[in-house]
Amino acid sequence: MKDVLDDIERWQGAGHRVALARVVDVIGSGPRAPGAAMAVNDRGEVAGSVSGGCVEGAVVAEALDVLVQGEPRLCTFGYSDEEAYAVGLTCGGTIRIFVEPLDS
Amino acid sequence: MNGPLAVVQDCLRAENPVALATVIELAPAAGGVTDGAGLEPTAGGVTDGVSGGRPLPPLGAKLVVRPDHEPMGSLGDPDLDRVVIRDIQGALAGGQSVIRRYGPRGEVGRSDVTVFIEVFAPPRRMLIFGAVDFTAALVRVAKVLGYHVTVCDARPVFATPARFPEADDVVADWPHRHLAKVADQLGPEDAICVLTHDHKFDVPALIAALETKVGYLGAMGSRGTHEGRVARLLAEGVGPDAIRRIMAPIGIDIGARTPEETAVSICAEIISLRTGATAPSLRDGTGPIHHGVS
Numbered sequence: 001m002k003d004v005l006d007d008i009e010r011w012q013g014a015g016h017r018v019a020l021a022r023v024v025d026v027i028g029s030g031p032r033a034p035g036a037a038m039a040v041n042d043r044g045e046v047a048g049s050v051s052g053g054c055v056e057g058a059v060v061a062e063a064l065d066v067l068v069q070g071e072p073r074l075c076t077f078g079y080s081d082e083e084a085y086a087v088g089l090t091c092g093g094t095i096r097i098f099v100e101p102l103d104s
Numbered sequence: 105m106n107g108p109l110a111v112v113q114d115c116l117r118a119e120n121p122v123a124l125a126t127v128i129e130l131a132p133a134a135g136g137v138t139d140g141a142g143l144e145p146t147a148g149g150v151t152d153g154v155s156g157g158r159p160l161p162p163l164g165a166k167l168v169v170r171p172d173h174e175p176m177g178s179l180g181d182p183d184l185d186r187v188v189i190r191d192i193q194g195a196l197a198g199g200q201s202v203i204r205r206y207g208p209r210g211e212v213g214r215s216d217v218t219v220f221i222e223v224f225a226p227p228r229r230m231l232i233f234g235a236v237d238f239t240a241a242l243v244r245v246a247k248v249l250g251y252h253v254t255v256c257d258a259r260p261v262f263a264t265p266a267r268f269p270e271a272d273d274v275v276a277d278w279p280h281r282h283l284a285k286v287a288d289q290l291g292p293e294d295a296i297c298v299l300t301h302d303h304k305f306d307v308p309a310l311i312a313a314l315e316t317k318v319g320y321l322g323a324m325g326s327r328g329t330h331e332g333r334v335a336r337l338l339a340e341g342v343g344p345d346a347i348r349r350i351m352a353p354i355g356i357d358i359g360a361r362t363p364e365e366t367a368v369s370i371c372a373e374i375i376s377l378r379t380g381a382t383a384p385s386l387r388d389g390t391g392p393i394h395h396g397v398s
Contacts, residue, residue, distance in 0.1 A: 002224065005113045009105045024128050024220040025203055034201045035222050072164040074129050098128040098220060100164045103107060 001037040007047035008039050012104050016041040019063035021099040023050050027078070028093035042067055050097055051077075062099050072100035108166040108177050112224060115170060119226045119252060123192045125167040127179060128203075129218035130160050160208055160217055169193060179217070183209040188219055195221045227252040228293045231286075233279040233309045234300035235262035238324065241363035242297060243271045245371050251295070256282045258305060279309035287316045295320035295374050297354065301329055307336045314346045320374045322354035326393060351377075353386040353393050361394065 001022060011018050023036040031052035038048040038056070040063035050059055055077045062075050078094025105113060108124060115122035161179040168176040169192040178185055187210030195202050201222045207214035230246045232239050235257035246253045247270050254273040257263040263276040275282050279298070290296075296313045300306045301324050310333070313321050323330065330352040337347055355369030356376065369386075376383035386393050 001112070001222065002116055005105070005109065005116065008109070009113065012105055022126075022220070022222070024126075034203075034220070072128075074163075096128075098126065100126075102105075102109065 001035060001048075004037050004039040004048035008102065011039070011041045011045070012102070015104075016043065017067055017104055018042075018102045019066045019099060020102055021050055021059050021063050021097050023095055024074075024098045025096040026093060027095075030093040030095045032095075038063070040064060040067070051095065055095070055097075059097055059099070062097075066099045066101050070101055072098065074098050108168045111168045111170070111176055116224060121171060121196055121224065121226050123169045123196045123221055123223045125169070125179075125188055125192050125219050125221045127161050127163055127165045127217060128220045130163060131216040167192065169196065171196065179219075181209055184217065186210060187212075188221075191219075192221050195223050199223060199225045225293075228295070229254070229290060230295045230297065231256060231279075231283070231290075233257065233296070233298045234302075234305065234324075235259065235264075235267060235274075236299055238299050238363045238366055240268055241367040242299070242370060243268050245364075245367040249371055249375075254282075254286075257300075279305060280312035283309070283312040283316065287312070290316045290318050292317060292319040293378070294318045295322070297370060298323040299354075301325040303333060303336055307333065307340065310337060310350060311340060311342060314342065314349060320351065320377055321349055322351040322370060322373065324354045325352060327353060351385060351387055355386055357384045357386050357389055357393075359394070 008018050008020070019040050021038045023032050023034050026034060032050055036050050038046060038050045038059055040046050040060055044064060046060055049056060058077065066073060075097045076094060077097065112122050112124050159180065161181070161184070165179045166177045167179060167185065167188060169189060175189050179188060184206060187206060191204050204219050204221060205215035206217045206219065208216050228251050230251040230253045232242055232253065232255050235255055239255055243253050243255060253271050254275060255263065255268045255271045256275040256277060256279050258278045260276040263274050265274045268274050296316070296318050298306045298309050298313065300309065306323060310323060323333065325333065334347055351373060355366060356373045358369050360366040360369040372383060373385055
């Protein structure tokens with residue numbers, strides 16, 4: 001998360017709303033360890049990364065939706081997840097990502 | 105930014121340890137199970153779950169723990185807070201982020217509340233002795249890896265921040281004298297790289313470095329240079345077991361030539377020693393350390 005805090009601070013300072021997505025659990029083979037983070041602002045700008053690239057787009061979509069809905073959610077991405085198959089991890093693992101709107 | 109994340113940001117900037125606990129999952133509202141505490145389940149809000157009649161904290165609720173500070177924030181129940189704070193302190197001591205599950209009041213063996221405890225350890229430290237071209241490249245690679253990097257050289261004309269702009273600290277002092285000041289801050293996660301390859305500097309530096317608890321101690325120079333160094337260390341009364349701690353010639357065997365390639369070779373050796381993965385270290389091979397001109 002270290003790498004996205006400066007962007008969060010800057011975006012919030014400019015009056016943007018920001019959602020934070022963090023890898024909280026990795027089951028099996030996963031590209032990034034727990035703590036890997038991505039921040040997304042209400043203009044769709046992105047800082048950081050939560051995977052090797054395979055689920056980034058889906059996480060941005062979740063983050064933007066979280067900004068609209070206003071409630072945190074826990075998302076699961078992996079091979080075993082039917083719905084997430086299209087954006088699953090090529091490495092065969094499962095990652096859980098907690099996405100939350102930040103207080104401004 | 106305000107609240108818990110601002111505290112985390114302040115700690116990271118000051119390179120102080122900090123841990124952030126976040127409620128990431130709540131069990132579905134308990135199906136009619138009550139424990140007689142008189143709390144009726146509230147209408148099934150997503151963030152105001154109820155389990156066994158006890159209100160659950162909201163998703164995203166946070167606690168921040170810093171060593172020697174009062175914890176900040178709350179998960180809404182003093183008993184739950186107490187148990188989670190204890191686990192956060194354990195995670196901080198171990199340096200590992202973890203997931204823990206609790207009952208609504210911190211009961212073990214239940215999973216009503218799932219908490220992600222993220223630990224932010226201070227950066228690992230690297231001390232580089234000798235202010236040469238190889239040092240500048242090693243500083244850059246070490247910074248990419250997140251190290252707090254100190255360059256130390258006894259010659260003030262070489263030990264200047266202008267020559268090592270990426271270094272966190274540049275110290276003009278004899279390495280062994282600098283080590284005497286900082287030795288007790290160094291631990292198994294930290295590294296010392298002796299790049300002077302001049303016995304006048306590196307023998308006292310290595311003797312002082314061997315007194316520290318660093319997880320990695322490497323010394324630059326050819327096998328011949330190191331043989332001469334070992335003879336001098338033995339003459340100074342350093343034992344063979346201590347000398348075996350020294351990774352010399354420094355680095356893994358990737359045929360590195362340039363300062364930048366050598367920096368990658370050194371950092372790869374540091375990583376592999378920490379993780380226990382096998383990478384061929386030059387120390388464990390024979391023959392010339394350069395593979396001919398490529």
